[in-house]
Amino acid sequence: MTAGGLSLLTSIYLGLFAGGFAFFWLWEGGSPLRPFADDRARRRHVLRNLGVLLSVILVADIVYGTFVLRVGAHLLDPPSGLLSPLALPTWALVVVAFVAVDFYEYAFHRLAHRWRPLWLMHRVHHSDPHVDVSTGARQHPLEAALIVSGRLPIYLALGLPLWIEVVRVIVANTVLFAQHANVAFPRAVEALRPVLMTPAVHRQHHSPDQPLIDRNFGQFFTLWDRLFGTYAEPEGEAPAAYGLRPLRAERWQTVAGILLTPFRSEPPSGPA
Numbered sequence: 347m348t349a350g351g352l353s354l355l356t357s358i359y360l361g362l363f364a365g366g367f368a369f370f371w372l373w374e375g376g377s378p379l380r381p382f383a384d385d386r387a388r389r390r391h392v393l394r395n396l397g398v399l400l401s402v403i404l405v406a407d408i409v410y411g412t413f414v415l416r417v418g419a420h421l422l423d424p425p426s427g428l429l430s431p432l433a434l435p436t437w438a439l440v441v442v443a444f445v446a447v448d449f450y451e452y453a454f455h456r457l458a459h460r461w462r463p464l465w466l467m468h469r470v471h472h473s474d475p476h477v478d479v480s481t482g483a484r485q486h487p488l489e490a491a492l493i494v495s496g497r498l499p500i501y502l503a504l505g506l507p508l509w510i511e512v513v514r515v516i517v518a519n520t521v522l523f524a525q526h527a528n529v530a531f532p533r534a535v536e537a538l539r540p541v542l543m544t545p546a547v548h549r550q551h552h553s554p555d556q557p558l559i560d561r562n563f564g565q566f567f568t569l570w571d572r573l574f575g576t577y578a579e580p581e582g583e584a585p586a587a588y589g590l591r592p593l594r595a596e597r598w599q600t601v602a603g604i605l606l607t608p609f610r611s612e613p614p615s616g617p618a
């Protein structure tokens with residue numbers, strides 16, 4: 347890939363991010379799956395989650411700026427890694443990257459529900475009592491930094507060019523928005539469940555109750571959940587409720603409250 351190609355990818359990244367968000371936001375306004383109390387509540391909710399996203403962008407930029415740009419040569423040319431001797435074609439490298447990183451995302455997510463230090467951060471994604479397109483962007487910046495940092499060694503170890511990660515993140519952002527969008531998707535989308543993590547499958551993960559909160563950890567594929575016994579077939583479009591009961595209070599829903607959640611709130615011994 348040339349430098350011009352990379353700049354085109356960056357434009358596609360930004361365009362699809364803003365366009366994808368706007369698309370689902372408008373759709374949710376027209377026919378919400380689970381309506382907000384009123385428009386004011388909906389706007390306040392999205393502004394808060396976008397406020398958290400700003401902090402994530404700052405932190406992720408620092409991480410990418412520090413690690414990716416320092417190995418700038420690897421952004422366009424494959425680094426030397428485990429797969430290099432096989433001289434695989436580009437499409438095969440893309441498939442390997444998507445599958446390998448998806449497994450990493452599954453493992454990280456599952457660990458985040460098991461290991462208290464990670465759970466303290468990951469609760470920020472679960473504490474949203476109204477799941478909509480903006481919930482896809484609601485993540486604690488420290489958790490975002492950890493996840494991003496863990497992806498880079500996979501590319502370097504396997505010898506995968508880092509531009510594939512730009513493509514993967516473009517797809518991931520759109521998928522995240524769709525998975526959290528507060529709309530009912532056509533049946534054709536939900537028919538992809540045997541392979542893909544569809545919106546109805548991911549929404550089960552936002553239930554405050556066991557066992558659903560500890561099911562459906564995957565990002566793109568349902569393969570890992572099916573393989574390791576953590577898959578739950580959705581019984582409807584969405585679970586009975588969203589969020590985490592100990593974090594329902596207003597003070598945990600402001601931008602400051604969300605960012606302070608890992609440090610100020612005391613979770614009980616269980617996952618909630």
Ligand SMILES: [Zn+2]
Nearest residue numbers: 455468472551
């Ligand atoms: Zn989770």
Ligand SMILES: [Zn+2]
Nearest residue numbers: 471526548552
């Ligand atoms: Zn989610």
